[in-house]
Amino acid sequence: MRHAHSTYTPDELGRPLSERGFLDAHEVTGLLQNENIDHIVSSPYKRAIQTVEGLAKYVDKKIEIVDGYKERKLAEGAVENFDLAIKKVWNDFDFAWEGGESNHTAQKRGVDAIVQLIDQFNGQNIVISTHGNIMVLIMNYFDPRYDFSFWEQLTMPDIYKLTFDSTQLIDVSRIWSP
Template structure:
């Protein structure tokens, strides 16, 4: 019995310092409608999202189509890179990808963020066997989860992601069988 996880990297958001409440931009809302159109053909059973507003807004159209509310799962929140804003985001992200154990002050290492994301992913695979599940999430945590199941998904892959983006991961129990960009 195969289970499909559709990881959806959120659409473009309007920057605010409020990470949790940052909303989608006008472009983001337009792209979220496209995400809904794409995923309505996939026989989705469940929609789960990070608690961040931009992730919820990206997948809530799919939840409406299937007549269910998006379930909020804190484990899919974005990785906390640093306690304070970093001067050079790209440099800061490069450093944590070069050393999975490294963390900036007050931030999560790749290892700790990956453990958090993988733990909830395994719980979902167990609870919703044989289902098609949309997961509204973020770039870093999504790639860290994918990296756990297949090491080819790393920093180079991270650099190539679009906003939004959809990756369908097909599992046989807990074994990743296939990854397709939708």
Template sequence: MELIFLKSSLYFVRHAHSAYTPEELERPLSVQGMEDAKFVTECLKQEKIDFIVSSPYKRAIQTVEGISNYCGKKIEIYNDLRERTLSLEPVSDFKHAITKLWEDNHFSWEGGESNIVAQRRGVAITLHLLEKYEGKNIVIGSHGNLMVLIMNYFDKKYDIQFWNNLAMPDIYKLDFEAKELVEVTRIWRDSTTISSR
């Protein structure tokens, strides 16, 4: 007898542009970010959204607040959806710091998370959401680094080059059967489908 799995869809939303502050948790969206967040809402209005979850970071929450209000669904906060901790102190060259982490998945800057550590955290919460909301459509307010690390776990083609080409904001729909990734669709300004089979 063939097993039938319900299809679950995770809509990973990379947050819109934020106004820099050293305090990660409360960093808000910039004026441009708030405008772009409205377009995120318009994109997601076309989808049938069942649940909305987010990183605890303000910029991630603000990016999905519009669709939350439109659907009348409360945003559930999951601490493990927070962005990867890069280092204890601010880095002088962000791109170099990220590149070094992708060159050696076990390397970490002082006080920061390696790719392996951050990926393990992100994948664990992703699998939890797939189990908890099997067969549902879930919007996930997240961050570029963590999002790509999660995608990389399911398909290695999602790497630093993919991260480099992300927009801010950006939306990727990941379709799963049980916990197997079967298709990835970008539903931002230029919609593309990437098969994972």
């Protein structure tokens, strides 16, 4: 899932949810509380953790922090024109802005994290709280329909259920509709 709405600060790691984000995180708990969750995994970023804290308490599961689900680093520091910068990396998967990750690099990190979870918890239900860009890059690896235009239409939060047979993606369904 993509985390709930956050209050912008330049502190990527410590950026918290907004008031609206906390309300949506509460809805996420209600939506997922009866889904037989075996594990809850999160990016190390505060907004991703906060999105699933209520769910973790409700289903009595510890949130496992996995670095592979942190958001892709677009560039070192702020970019002058975010729209141009993000389009450039999506148009050329090998391109990286100075100090940033290319789509291929970020995608490999995310996919490696997914494959590790599948190997470790095969057949179990896992909630992953992550970020929009890395989430779509992971989905794109398994199915190229999940691309830049798909990313542009995401909401905060946004939840997709991915079903795998081993490491083969067999189904994707959207389960959050704000």
